[in-house]
Structure formats: C-alpha cells, structure tokens
Amino acid sequence: MTSRLAGDVVGGRYRLADELGSGGFGRVWRARDETLDVDVAIKELRLPPWIPETERAERLARATREARNAARLRRHDGIVAIHDVVIDDGLPWIVMELIDGCSLSEYVEEHGPLPAGRAVEVAESLLTSIGAAHREGVVHRDIKPANVMLAENGKVLLTDFGTAIHHTDSALTATGMFIGSAEYMAPERLRGGDDLPAGDLFSLGVTLYQAVEGVSPFRRATQEATLAAVLLDEAPAPRRTGPLTQLITRLLDKDPSRRPTVDEALAMAREQPATTVRVRRDTKILPARPEKRERSGAAALIVTMTAVAGMTALGVAGLPDAGGTWEHFERYGDDDVLGVALMIVAVADVVLTGLLCAGLARFLPTNAGRTVTAVAGVAGLVFGCGATAFAFHGAGETLRNMMELSGRDSATLSLALISIVVLVAAGAAWSSYRTDRREGIRGRTRS
Incomplete structure (x- = not known):
C-alpha cells in the first residue's frame, strides 16, 4: 500500500487535489472526477501496516458498511450523498458530495456560538x-x-456514517477498540447497551449544547474523566440556549426512555412555547422574553407623593408669614436642641422625598432610553428637595399659628408630624422595594 499525494489518480478517474480533513481512520480529499468533470470529496481509508489483522479486517468492513448505510439515505436532502465506492490498491475509497462550507465544529471554533435563530434551524x-x-x-x-x-448556501447536512449501524448489520467488536467520540456518546452506549435510536438523540443534545454555549458539556482533561462525566454528571446549566433550553435539557436526560422521540423533539424545536413547561426534577424553565419593568410599587409611591403634594400646598398657604418661623422657637426651653432636631428630620425627609421622586423615573417605558431616564431622575430629585423644603418652611409656620391659637406646643407637634411623614415615606419605599424584588425573583427560573 503506497501513500497517496495530491495529483494522484484514484480508481482511474478521481484526481486528488488537496486534503480537506483527517481522522483516526482516514482522511478526506477534494478531488476532480475527470470523467464527469466535477469536483467531489473522496474519503481514503487509513490502514497503517502495524495494526493487527483483526483490526484491519474490521476497518475494511466498516468502510463497506459506511458506504452501504449512507447509500440508503442518498435521497435525503439533509445527508451528504454517496456517489460511488471504488477499490484502489486493495482499499475502498468512498466518493461523496463535495460541500462548500465548514463543519459546525470549525464554525464554533472560529466564530463562537451560533445565534439563537440559526441554532433552531440547525436543530x-x-x-x-x-x-x-x-x-x-x-x-x-x-x-x-x-x-x-x-x-455556504445555508443547508445543514449530516455526514460520516463510518460508525453507523443498520438493524440487519452484524456486530463488529475488535478487542480494545473504542469507536466513537466519548464526550458525545449516550450513557447507555458506554455501558455496553443496545445501539438504539435514543442514543443519537443524546448525542444531538450534546452537539446542540456545544453549538449555542461554545463548549462541550462533558469534555474533561482525560478520557477516563470524560467517560465518568457522561455517565454521572449533569451538564452545566446552559446560559445561551434560549428557545432550545427545554429541548436540549430533555435530550440530555441520561435515561433513554425519558428522552423525546424525533417527532416530539421536532415539535419542541418548532413551537418554542410561550408558556412555562415542566421538565425533569420539576424544574420550570421560562422562555426568553423581553425584559419588562415591574410596576408593583407604583401604588405606594403615588400615595407618598400625594402626601408630599398636600404638605406643599399647606406650605404655600403659610408662606406670607413664613419668615418668622424659627425665631418663635425662643419661646421654648431648649430652643437650640429643638431647632437642630427639627432641621435633621427635615433634611432627612427632603433627601428621602427627593429619592422617591427620582424613583418615579423607573416607571418610564423601557425604550425611553437611558438619557431620558437619567434626566427625569435628576429632575425628580430637584423637584422633591425643593417641594419638601417649601412644604416644611410654610407648614411649620402655619401649624405654629394654629397651635398658638389653641395654646399648645406647636414646635413639639410639628416635630411629631414631621416624624410621622418620614416614617410613612420610608415604609412606602421599603414596601415598594420588597414587592419589586419578589416579582423579579418570580420572573427567573425556579426549581
């Protein structure tokens, strides 16, 4: 057996051009069919001289079986077609349809994960x-x-039926041989179980996971660790699978009886349901939706702002005599302490009310843009501070005059009223925060 080079002619008609790829069992060439004057792909079987005779015989049998099984599917548009099988130098060469494009593995390695829409098409x-x-x-x-x-024309094709098996094929079991890629293999195959169709669906789940996440879920540093991961570990929680989350989760079920059939999987890929779907371990996975702003705290904020507006109106009514508010504190014993306490409470309420006003910017539509939201927030802060300052300045004088008429301690009552308003505002803000937080948690994936 001689080593082939570019320019050699195989089977009397296929001139080798350049190597497209290689694997453990052979390599694929671009070749020119000089009879039909078209380009094809041709797969060369690799049989090193040092391999045992039993393994040589098995590789020959697998090459023949690959051509036969692929030929059964040559009419299907999504499977790379087999054109011919020729014997050259005692070895079979499989002549296939030449695809202008790249493998999914090469695409992910070069460009990163597939976009969600394209991933659904591939699935x-x-x-x-x-x-x-x-x-x-x-x-x-x-x-x-x-x-x-x-x-390149957008088609997605399945290729390489070198390890495929037909239900009429006899078993090929060369001692010490491990056929297939462990990280994509179904757990039941690793345990020596039957080669049932459900195994292909598990492998598809791993393939789709890698296509959208960019990494293989069960690949480990060693072959032994990879085998253990497939058998025992769950795939890491996906982050980018989007509309394929439910499908991939079901395909990766280690129990073949719980995986969907091909028809069920197709329905899941196509419908992309808009409702919550229950999957294994009672996990609810919500489909990807545009983020919406929660408005559950609106009532609390509106009540608080109404109270502040009422105080503002009261303050405006008392402005004509507001200038003498603070000097009247001299009538009471410890006017410095009382004045400082009232100022602290007033400043605290000014800041709190301003923040509440700024928080109203949350209720702008999401598409209003960051600039509009920021401007509205700053405007709300300024308005809140100013309105509250006017309110306390005027309301203090008005309440003082009212309390003097009734003979009561106006400063003490004013301080009490201010404290109540601060507590109400703080309670409303806390209620709004807790409600929005609970609603946000409900919108995420629950287990």
Whole structure:
C-alpha cells in the first residue's frame, strides 16, 4: 500500500487535489472526477501496516458498511450523498458530495456560538435527517459537531456514517477498540447497551449544547474523566440556549426512555412555547422574553407623593408669614436642641422625598432610553428637595399659628408630624422595594 499525494489518480478517474480533513481512520480529499468533470470529496481509508489483522479486517468492513448505510439515505436532502465506492490498491475509497462550507465544529471554533435563530434551524435540520435515518433502520452513533456540515448556501447536512449501524448489520467488536467520540456518546452506549435510536438523540443534545454555549458539556482533561462525566454528571446549566433550553435539557436526560422521540423533539424545536413547561426534577424553565419593568410599587409611591403634594400646598398657604418661623422657637426651653432636631428630620425627609421622586423615573417605558431616564431622575430629585423644603418652611409656620391659637406646643407637634411623614415615606419605599424584588425573583427560573 503506497501513500497517496495530491495529483494522484484514484480508481482511474478521481484526481486528488488537496486534503480537506483527517481522522483516526482516514482522511478526506477534494478531488476532480475527470470523467464527469466535477469536483467531489473522496474519503481514503487509513490502514497503517502495524495494526493487527483483526483490526484491519474490521476497518475494511466498516468502510463497506459506511458506504452501504449512507447509500440508503442518498435521497435525503439533509445527508451528504454517496456517489460511488471504488477499490484502489486493495482499499475502498468512498466518493461523496463535495460541500462548500465548514463543519459546525470549525464554525464554533472560529466564530463562537451560533445565534439563537440559526441554532433552531440547525436543530430542525438535524432532527429531520436523524428521523430519516431511523426510518431506514440506520442509527448514526457518532453525531457530533465535526460531523455536521454548514454549507455556504445555508443547508445543514449530516455526514460520516463510518460508525453507523443498520438493524440487519452484524456486530463488529475488535478487542480494545473504542469507536466513537466519548464526550458525545449516550450513557447507555458506554455501558455496553443496545445501539438504539435514543442514543443519537443524546448525542444531538450534546452537539446542540456545544453549538449555542461554545463548549462541550462533558469534555474533561482525560478520557477516563470524560467517560465518568457522561455517565454521572449533569451538564452545566446552559446560559445561551434560549428557545432550545427545554429541548436540549430533555435530550440530555441520561435515561433513554425519558428522552423525546424525533417527532416530539421536532415539535419542541418548532413551537418554542410561550408558556412555562415542566421538565425533569420539576424544574420550570421560562422562555426568553423581553425584559419588562415591574410596576408593583407604583401604588405606594403615588400615595407618598400625594402626601408630599398636600404638605406643599399647606406650605404655600403659610408662606406670607413664613419668615418668622424659627425665631418663635425662643419661646421654648431648649430652643437650640429643638431647632437642630427639627432641621435633621427635615433634611432627612427632603433627601428621602427627593429619592422617591427620582424613583418615579423607573416607571418610564423601557425604550425611553437611558438619557431620558437619567434626566427625569435628576429632575425628580430637584423637584422633591425643593417641594419638601417649601412644604416644611410654610407648614411649620402655619401649624405654629394654629397651635398658638389653641395654646399648645406647636414646635413639639410639628416635630411629631414631621416624624410621622418620614416614617410613612420610608415604609412606602421599603414596601415598594420588597414587592419589586419578589416579582423579579418570580420572573427567573425556579426549581
């Protein structure tokens, strides 16, 4: 067996051009079909001279089986078509459709995770292809990003049926051989279970997870750790899966009987439900929705602002005689202490009311923009401080005059009234905060 180079002719008609990729069992070339004058992809089987005879025989059998199983699906638009199988130098060469594009693995490595919309298209295309294979009795057994082709024309194609098995195929069990990629393999396959269609759906779940998250959920530093992760670990909670969250979660169920069928998975991918769906472990996953501002604290703030507005009106009514407010405190014993206490309470209420006014900017529509929201917040703060200052300046004088007429201690009553207003405002603000916080928590994913 001689090593092939670019320019060699295989099977008397396929001239090798350049290498497109390689793996443990062979490599794929771009070639020119000199009979039909078209470009094709041609897969070369690799048989190093040092491998045992039993493994050599198994690789030959797998190459023949790959061509046969892929040929069963050649009419399906989402599967890379097999054109021919030729024997050259005693080895089979599989001639396939040439795809202008890249693999899903190459795309994620170069460009990062797929956008949500494109990921849904990939999921639908792959589920359709897998369903077609299963109806023909073929289980792929090696679905992974490297075996998904993204064509430049937008098509998504499933390729490499080298480890696929038809229900009529006999078992190939070379000693010591591990066929497939462990991190994408279903747990039941690792345990030596039957190669059922549900295994392909688990592999699809891992593939879609990597497509939208950018990382493989079960890849570890060693082969042993990877095997253990597939068997025992749950995939890390996804952050970018969006409308595919429910589907991927179901596909990654380690119990094959609890995974959806192909038809159920297709329905989940297409409908992208607008209601909460219950999945395993009673986890509720809400679909992605545009963020909305909570308005549950509006009533408390409106009540508080109404009270402040009433005080403002009362203050305006007392402004004509407001100039002498503070000098009247000399009538009482410890006027310095009383004046300082009243000032502290008034300043505290000014700040609190200003913040409440600024908080009203929360209730602007989300699309109002950050600049408008900021301006409204500053305006609210200034208005709140000014309104409260006028209120206390005028209201103090008015209440003093009223209390003098009744013979009561006006300063003490004013201080008490101010304290009550501060407490009411603080309570309203705290109630608003707690209500919005509870509503925010309800809007997130619950377990």
